[in-house]
Amino acid sequence: MTNPSVTIIGGGVGGLALAHGLRRAGIRVDVYERTYERTDWLQGYRIHISPAGARALHDCLPPPNWQEFRAAASPGGGFGFLTDRATDLLAFDESEINRPGAPESERHYGIGRIRLRAALLSGLDDVLHRGKTFTHYDRTGDRVTAHFTDGTTATADLLIGADGANSAVRAQLLPHAQRIDTGVLTIAGRNPDAASLAPTLTTRANIVLPRARGSLFTAVESGEAIWGYSDAAGTFPTDVTGYDGPALRALVRSRIDGWSPDFHALIENSDPATVNAFHVKSAGPVSPWPTT
Ligand SMILES: Cc1cc2nc3c(=O)[nH]c(=O)nc-3n(C[C@H](O)[C@H](O)[C@H](O)COP(=O)(O)OP(=O)(O)OC[C@H]3O[C@@H](n4cnc5c(N)ncnc54)[C@H](O)[C@@H]3O)c2cc1C
Numbered sequence: 001m002t003n004p005s006v007t008i009i010g011g012g013v014g015g016l017a018l019a020h021g022l023r024r025a026g027i028r029v030d031v032y033e034r035t036y037e038r039t040d041w042l043q044g045y046r047i048h049i050s051p052a053g054a055r056a057l058h059d060c061l062p063p064p065n066w067q068e069f070r071a072a073a074s075p076g077g078g079f080g081f082l083t084d085r086a087t088d089l090l091a092f093d094e095s096e097i098n099r100p101g102a103p104e105s106e107r108h109y110g111i112g113r114i115r116l117r118a119a120l121l122s123g124l125d126d127v128l129h130r131g132k133t134f135t136h137y138d139r140t141g142d143r144v145t146a147h148f149t150d151g152t153t154a155t156a157d158l159l160i161g162a163d164g165a166n167s168a169v170r171a172q173l174l175p176h177a178q179r180i181d182t183g184v185l186t187i188a189g190r191n192p193d194a195a196s197l198a199p200t201l202t203t204r205a206n207i208v209l210p211r212a213r214g215s216l217f218t219a220v221e222s223g224e225a226i227w228g229y230s231d232a233a234g235t236f237p238t239d240v241t242g243y244d245g246p247a248l249r250a251l252v253r254s255r256i257d258g259w260s261p262d263f264h265a266l267i268e269n270s271d272p273a274t275v276n277a278f279h280v281k282s283a284g285p286v287s288p289w290p291t292t
Pocket residue numbers: 009010011012013014015032033034035041045046047048049132133134135162163164165167168
C-alpha cells in the first residue's frame with residue numbers, strides 16, 4: 001500500500017502521540033475524539049513516563065511538542081517505601097532513578113494528564129476532529145469506514161482504535177476481549193496545598209506499606225499532592241463509588257486510624273471535588289485477530 005491514510009479513534013495519550021509519529025513519517029492521519037475541550041478528560045492525575053515512554057515521545061513528537069512536554073514534566077524526584085508512621089523502609093533518590101548524565105529522552109518523568117495532553121494536542125488542529133463519538137465501523141474492499149453518533153463517517157485505509165480502556169473499536173473487532181476486575185478498589189484525590197505537608201510527601205513519590213490492611217500511594221504534581229488509597233474492594237461499603245468527596249475522605253481516614261498525622265493531613269485537606277472511588281480494571285491476553 002503506497003501512501004496509506006489512517007483514521008485514529010480517540011485523542012488520548014496513545015492516539016495523539018501516534019498521530020504525531022505518523023505525520024512525521026509522512027502518513028496521512030485524522031484523529032476523531034469525542035470530547036471538545038482539553039479538560040473534558042480524565043481528572044488531572046499524574047502520569048509517570050518511563051525512559052521507554054520518554055524515548056517514544058521524543059521520537060514521535062515534533063521538537064516544539066517535545067519542548068512543551070519537557071517544560072511541563074518534572075524529573076520525577078525520588079521514590080520511597082514508607083511505614084504507616086511515615087518512616088522510610090527503603091528510599092531511592094533522584095540520582096539513583098535517573099542515571100546522572102542520561103539524555104533527556106532516556107529519563108523518568110512525572111506529568112499531570114491535562115498538561116501531557118496539552119503538549120500532545122499542539123499542532124494537530126488540522127487533523128483533530130473534536131466532538132466525534134465513534135459508534136462502529138464497516139469495511140468495503142480494502143477500505144474501512146468509521147461511523148459517528150452525529151451521522152458523519154470517515155473512510156481510510158487503516159482504522160486504529162485508541163479509544164481507551166472501554167474501546168468501542170476493540171469491542172467490535174475483538175468482542176471476546178474482556179476487561180478483568182482486579183478486585184482492588186482505589187480512592188484517590190488531590191491536596192492543593194502541597195507546601196503545607198511533610199517534606200517526604202512533597203519531594204518524591206511514595207508507597208505506604210502499613211502494618212495492617214491497605215496501601216497508600218502519594219506523589220506531587222504542579223504544587224499539588226496526589227494520593228490513592230487501595231484495598232480489596234470487598235472490604236469497602238458496596239455503594240462506595242457513589243459516595244461524595246467528604247464522605248470518601250472520612251472513610252479513608254477511618255481506615256488509616258493510627259497512621260502518621262502526615263497522612264491524615266494529606267487526605268483531610270484534599271479538595272473534595274477531586275476525591276473519587278473507582279474499581280481497578282485490567283485486561284486478559286487476547287488473540288489480536290478475529291477468527292471469522
Ligand atoms: C489513576 C490512573 C493512573 C495511571 N497512571 C499511569 C502512569 O503513571 N503511567 C502510565 O503509563 N499509565 C498510567 N495509567 C494508565 C494510562 O492512563 C493509560 O494507559 C493511558 O491513558 C491509555 O492511553 P490511551 O490513549 O489508550 O487511552 P486514553 O488516554 O484513555 O484516551 C482515550 C481517548 O479516547 C476517547 N474516546 C473514548 N471513546 C471514544 C469514542 N467512542 N469515540 C471517540 N473518542 C473516544 C476518550 O475521550 C479519550 O480522549 C493510569 C491510569 C489511571 C486510571
